Amino acid sequence: MKTAKATVLVAMAGLFATPLAAAELGAVDEPIKLAVNEWTGQHITTLIAGHMLKEAGYKVEYITAGYQNMWPAMAEGDLDAAVEVWESNVPQGYYQLRDGGRLEDLGALGLDAREGFVYPAYMEEQCPGLPDWQALAACAANFATVETLPQGRLVDYPGEWGTPGADRMAALNLPFKAIPAGSEGALVAEFKAAQSQKTPLLAVFWQPHWAITAFDLKFTKLPEGTEACYADASAGPNPDVTGDCDFLPTRVFKAAWPGLKEKWPAAHEILTNLQLSVEQQQPLMGAVDVDGRPAEQVVAEWVAANESAWRPIVDAAIR
Known part of the structure; x- marks a missing residue:
């Protein structure tokens, strides 16, 4: 939902579910x-x-x-x-x-609305084991920049949106430093720059968004996001914290x-x-x-x- 404009050009067979039965039109004179x-x-x-x-x-x-x-x-x-x-x-x-x-x-x-950690598809060659989240522990150095060494770099949501990336990295004990993006446009600019140079990138993002298709972004498979994971520390892989899992489905x-x-x-x-x-x-x-x-x-x-x-x-x- 966090994008800004829109349009159409694809086949949409099956766009609508089959309705039940015919109904009266009603007040056709009123909009x-x-x-x-x-x-x-x-x-x-x-x-x-x-x-x-x-x-x-x-x-x-x-x-x-x-x-x-x-x-x-x-x-x-x-x-x-x-x-x-x-x-x-x-x-x-x-x-x-x-x-x-x-x-x-x-x-x-x-x-099928979704939020999570995304990466360009070519990163699967640089980080064998993706999309499984545990691969990130071994490949963190492949995502590092000068500002994050020795940790990997995660581009988080803009600061006013909260710190979901930083929170999950800490809960999952992954060696990444979360750097807030300036805006949705800044996130898209990160994808564009990474794609043009085939440079490493991991970010927090969402679908539906045109950038998912345009930049061939893939979602990391994090532990399943459940209500229990956010309420009970024993429900996720880290027994000491809650929230050590994926975003809850929207x-x-x-x-x-x-x-x-x-x-x-x-x-x-x-x-x-x-x-x-x-x-x-x-x-x-x-x-x-x-x-x-x-x-x-x-x-x-x-x-x-x-x-x-x-x-x-x-x-x-x-x-």
Whole structure:
């Protein structure tokens, strides 16, 4: 979620789950208001959803909304749906509204969101044993720089995002020094520079993000991230600490004003069945963020060329 713009150009067969049964359109004279948040992938998902709703016969409005503070507006019906919600970043107020029946969870979007230690694929030749995390202990010197010797260098998240890399290195007893990146752009610049020179690099990063594909980044296989690992020191490989494991998986889902189902039944069905995978979304993000093309243009091209991927979902919801 931590990226910035978006677009489309890949085959998306199986983009949407099979819906259940046809539903009534409802109030087609009133627009369905979709929240537009701060990152590229969300723009792509929202534009695809909006196109499907329009093809079903609805009016759609795209409303710029702050991700953290849009939930009361949605609970009041001033916004009708948000189609890419990252559970790792929703405020407590969302859960209070949902549990109080004022927001509806429309189910998972299908993105296999992930955070962890990444490296360029060519590092597997310089550090035999990768992607297993234990290989890093023996290969730390291969990742070292002048500022980190004798330890390896890990590029961590920007300082305002916390210190997840430094914390995990310490918990796993790996001989690496974590150096905070200045920004998301600085992280991407590290990947670009390393790829051009085939220099060593290990960093904390996430998917979906276009850089994963563009720079052929691979995730290190850390000990499985579980709730127990973060609560019980005995659950991970280091019996003296908690958090000696991978990031916890992040659920990405869709949420709506509870009145959506009654006011626009077929729209509710379409949004409930909307699905998008990392493999599908990442190249689209790259088309916007790297190629500089408008998300609206890229989505328009995709829907024109791939009608068979989405038309059956719309038709099944309204007929």
